[in-house]
Amino acid sequence: MTSKEIFAEIKKKRSFLCVGLDPVLEKLPRHLQKEKDPVYVFNKIIIDQTIDQAVAYKPNLAFYEAMGPKGLDILQKTLEYLPADVFTIADAKRGDIGNTSSLYARAFFEKMNFDAITVAPYMGEDSVTPFLKFDGKWVILLALTSNQGSQDFQMITDEKQKPLFVTVLEKSKVWGNSENMMYVVGATRVSHIQTVRQLVPDHFLLVPGVGAQGGSLEEVARAGMNAQCGLLVNSSRGIIYASSGEDFGLAAKKEAQSLQVAMEELLNTYC
Amino acid sequence: MTSKEIFAEIKKKRSFLCVGLDPVLEKLPRHLQKEKDPVYVFNKIIIDQTIDQAVAYKPNLAFYEAMGPKGLDILQKTLEYLPADVFTIADAKRGDIGNTSSLYARAFFEKMNFDAITVAPYMGEDSVTPFLKFDGKWVILLALTSNQGSQDFQMITDEKQKPLFVTVLEKSKVWGNSENMMYVVGATRVSHIQTVRQLVPDHFLLVPGVGAQGGSLEEVARAGMNAQCGLLVNSSRGIIYASSGEDFGLAAKKEAQSLQVAMEELLNTYC
Numbered sequence: 001m002t003s004k005e006i007f008a009e010i011k012k013k014r015s016f017l018c019v020g021l022d023p024v025l026e027k028l029p030r031h032l033q034k035e036k037d038p039v040y041v042f043n044k045i046i047i048d049q050t051i052d053q054a055v056a057y058k059p060n061l062a063f064y065e066a067m068g069p070k071g072l073d074i075l076q077k078t079l080e081y082l083p084a085d086v087f088t089i090a091d092a093k094r095g096d097i098g099n100t101s102s103l104y105a106r107a108f109f110e111k112m113n114f115d116a117i118t119v120a121p122y123m124g125e126d127s128v129t130p131f132l133k134f135d136g137k138w139v140i141l142l143a144l145t146s147n148q149g150s151q152d153f154q155m156i157t158d159e160k161q162k163p164l165f166v167t168v169l170e171k172s173k174v175w176g177n178s179e180n181m182m183y184v185v186g187a188t189r190v191s192h193i194q195t196v197r198q199l200v201p202d203h204f205l206l207v208p209g210v211g212a213q214g215g216s217l218e219e220v221a222r223a224g225m226n227a228q229c230g231l232l233v234n235s236s237r238g239i240i241y242a243s244s245g246e247d248f249g250l251a252a253k254k255e256a257q258s259l260q261v262a263m264e265e266l267l268n269t270y271c
Numbered sequence: 272m273t274s275k276e277i278f279a280e281i282k283k284k285r286s287f288l289c290v291g292l293d294p295v296l297e298k299l300p301r302h303l304q305k306e307k308d309p310v311y312v313f314n315k316i317i318i319d320q321t322i323d324q325a326v327a328y329k330p331n332l333a334f335y336e337a338m339g340p341k342g343l344d345i346l347q348k349t350l351e352y353l354p355a356d357v358f359t360i361a362d363a364k365r366g367d368i369g370n371t372s373s374l375y376a377r378a379f380f381e382k383m384n385f386d387a388i389t390v391a392p393y394m395g396e397d398s399v400t401p402f403l404k405f406d407g408k409w410v411i412l413l414a415l416t417s418n419q420g421s422q423d424f425q426m427i428t429d430e431k432q433k434p435l436f437v438t439v440l441e442k443s444k445v446w447g448n449s450e451n452m453m454y455v456v457g458a459t460r461v462s463h464i465q466t467v468r469q470l471v472p473d474h475f476l477l478v479p480g481v482g483a484q485g486g487s488l489e490e491v492a493r494a495g496m497n498a499q500c501g502l503l504v505n506s507s508r509g510i511i512y513a514s515s516g517e518d519f520g521l522a523a524k525k526e527a528q529s530l531q532v533a534m535e536e537l538l539n540t541y542c
Contacts, residue, residue: 060371
């Protein structure tokens with residue numbers, strides 16, 4: 001998928017919403033538990049109800065690996081259920097020595113046909129570049145994450161007061177380009193999104209940690225949007241667990257619609 | 272498994288060898304290809320032939336994920352085939368926000384019953400500590416890897432000229448202790464192993480990047496061994512692909528034996 005195609009989808013849906021498909025069996029609505037394959041049924045309903053608002057879907061691999069081998073079957077079926085024009089992200093945070101990263105790349109890009117995979121930068125260039133050798137596929141590199149632990153190493157400054165996440169951006173942006181790399185940038189500090197946008201003006205950013213609060217979404221858009229939108233904002237639990245009852249699908253839709261309305265306004269203003 | 276139990280195994284086998292079980296279907300000896308489950312048969316023969324010399328086995332998850340859902344079945348069967356007294360390491364290099372790391376921990380420690388998992392430190396404390404909540408289970412945190420890309424970020428120095436991998440050690444060693452944490456330290460620079468050993472005198476170190484060369488193994492032992500050995504030295508391709516013919520099992524055994532002989536001498540000298 002090209003950035004043009006992603007932007008076309010954003011313009012069509014007037015939204016830059018990414019839905020995190022992170023199901024936990026015990027948390028699914030009780031009426032689904034009697035289904036033969038409750039997680040897959042849940043995913044299908046979430047997709048059906050959010051497909052008009054979501055331009056991307058991001059299953060986190062941990063949720064499927066925790067179910068054992070059948071979890072990967074559910075993931076594969078879920079991917080096949082998604083229409084080809086949405087962007088699919090394997091949130092896997094992989095990264096290993098070169099030949100091993102190549103195997104992960106084949107697993108996610110060829111076997112499972114994901115469009116993108118999240119990758120951790122700690123092991124450096126030769127752990128990332130094997131993922132960049134697949135036409136139309138994307139690496140989404142962790143730059144600044146939204147958890148508390150992001151302070152431990154990502155914010156460490158070097159002799160020139162430059163935080164590690166900035167060095168990660170500066171070094172990695174020449175490994176690929178804005179057609180095969182994106183960055184994960186947490187929404188916890190807007191000034192950081194500004195810093196990132198200056199360093200990589202054309203790259204898409206995947207932003208977790210935004211609630212349904214119009215406020216922070218507005219700040220993220222103001223700091224991070226570029227002429228092709230350049231943002232995918234993720235919501236997982238806020239959408240998929242909007243209700244725990246039989247109406248979970250409609251509740252998810254309502255949540256996605258409310259985000260879409262806010263996003264449309266931001267696209268009109270900043271893009 | 273406790274460090275005492277690991278050390279007991281080391282004393283029994285007079286070896287601190289870890290065998291990397293990283294099979295690639297196309298690289299397996301041709302006569303195995305006609306088997307119903309060639310990768311599992313390969314793993315079993317490698318285990319049979321190296322079990323007298325190896326105290327640990329380390330399957331890298333990428334090799335199994337690249338085979339799709341059936342790869343995880345093969346991994347599970349391989350794990351069940353391994354005797355309980357060897358230490359099993361999921362080389363998975365995971366790490367995610369807290370609740371997601373918990374799911375990975377359940378997948379690897381409870382579903383698959385691994386003793387240990389390798390974890391990447393970039394996301395900080397709350398991405399690592401969920402793995403430390405399982406009795407008798409271990410986190411093996413990436414400190415300094417052996418690939419070229421380790422220079423990109425792990426060696427970046429802060430205002431006090433301290434490289435990132437040292438900060439990772441200093442911060443993380445208080446998250447757990449020498450009974451639930453080990454570190455990955457590449458064997459490419461012996462001075463670094465000395466640095467690591469000073470910072471974590473009691474922790475086990477998992478050392479990749481040592482060939483069959485007695486030389487570097489000797490240097491690693493001199494710099495890294497402590498009173499309970501404190502080292503697990505990994506060899507993957509050097510053992511499992513020692514021969515590509517029908518004699519691959521015996522060739523693997525010969526390779527493991529030659530490493531064991533060198534290791535026994537080093538245990539006599541330094542431990």
